[in-house]
Amino acid sequence: TQQLLSSPVPRARPYRICNWDRSIRKGLVAESLRELLDKVRATLLMVGAISLVLDEDGTSVETEEFFQTLEEGTVFMVLGSGQTWRAAKVAGYQL
Amino acid sequence: TQQLLSSPVPRARPYRICNWDRSIRKGLVAESLRELLDKVRATLLMVGAISLVLDEDGTSVETEEFFQTLEEGTVFMVLGSGQTWRAAKVAGYQL
Numbered sequence: 246t247q248q249l250l251s252s253p254v255p256r257a258r259p260y261r262i263c264n265w266d267r268s269i270r271k272g273l274v275a276e277s278l279r280e281l282l283d284k285v286r287a288t289l290l291m292v293g294a295i296s297l298v299l300d301e302d303g304t305s306v307e308t309e310e311f312f313q314t315l316e317e318g319t320v321f322m323v324l325g326s327g328q329t330w331r332a333a334k335v336a337g338y339q340l
Numbered sequence: 341t342q343q344l345l346s347s348p349v350p351r352a353r354p355y356r357i358c359n360w361d362r363s364i365r366k367g368l369v370a371e372s373l374r375e376l377l378d379k380v381r382a383t384l385l386m387v388g389a390i391s392l393v394l395d396e397d398g399t400s401v402e403t404e405e406f407f408q409t410l411e412e413g414t415v416f417m418v419l420g421s422g423q424t425w426r427a428a429k430v431a432g433y434q435l
Contacts, residue, residue: 259409261399270399272406288402317409 255313261320263300264289265328278312285323297321303330350408356415358395359384360423373407380418392416398425 255276262285263270271288275281278297286295297306300320306312322330350371357380358365366383370376373392381390392401395415401407417425 257405259406261397270393270397272394272399272401272403272409274403274405274409 258317261318262289262297263320263322265322265324265330267300267322267333278306278309281312281321289323291323291325293326296324298324298330300330300333303332353412356413357384357392358415358417360417360419360425362395362417362428373401373404376407376416384418386418386420388421391419393419393425395425395428398427 257274257276259272259274260281261270261272262281269289273281273284273288275284282295282297285291285297298304298321299306300322303322306315306321324330352369352371354367354369355376356365356367357376364384368376368379368383370379377390377392380386380392393399393416394401394410395417398417401410401416419425
């Protein structure tokens with residue numbers, strides 16, 4: 246139909262998610278930010294508001310259109326209420 | 341039949357698995373996460389719950405759909421009860 250042809254169909258892509266202290270790290274497949282958030286809540290058993298930031302630098306990912314520009318395999322950190330992103334310790338410089 | 345044509349048939353692909361301390365490393369062929377888990381249990385003689393994580397970064401592989409996005413030759417670490425992933429020591433920086 247016209248509607249199907251007019252916009253590209255999003256396809257499920259693999260991502261990796263970790264929790265705030267990076268003690269949990271899982272692979273998930275999703276075709277949208279909304280779907281990824283739903284799967285994160287279900288797999289990490291989180292309730293309430295959660296947000297996703299890029300693990301590499303803490304960039305907040307809030308919109309579907311920015312999400313769709315990210316590459317397969319992008320690593321997200323999941324933040325619940327009161328949790329904040331911190332840079333990962335650099336190998337060789339453990340304090 | 342139509343059903344067979346509409347979704348790609350999974351095919352057996354090669355993977356590599358290692359145990360928690362990387363003292364054992366084997367090649368296995370499987371067409372699904374379930375089949376790989378069965379073969380891991382049989383070849384490493386592990387009983388009880390086991391899980392697979394990516395050897396490279398400890399990402400937990402829990403779903404068939406994420407498993408199917410992984411490339412041939414992916415290296416998995418097999419974790420039994422109480423075992424945890426640790427990063428491989430980097431050559432030249434052994435602590």
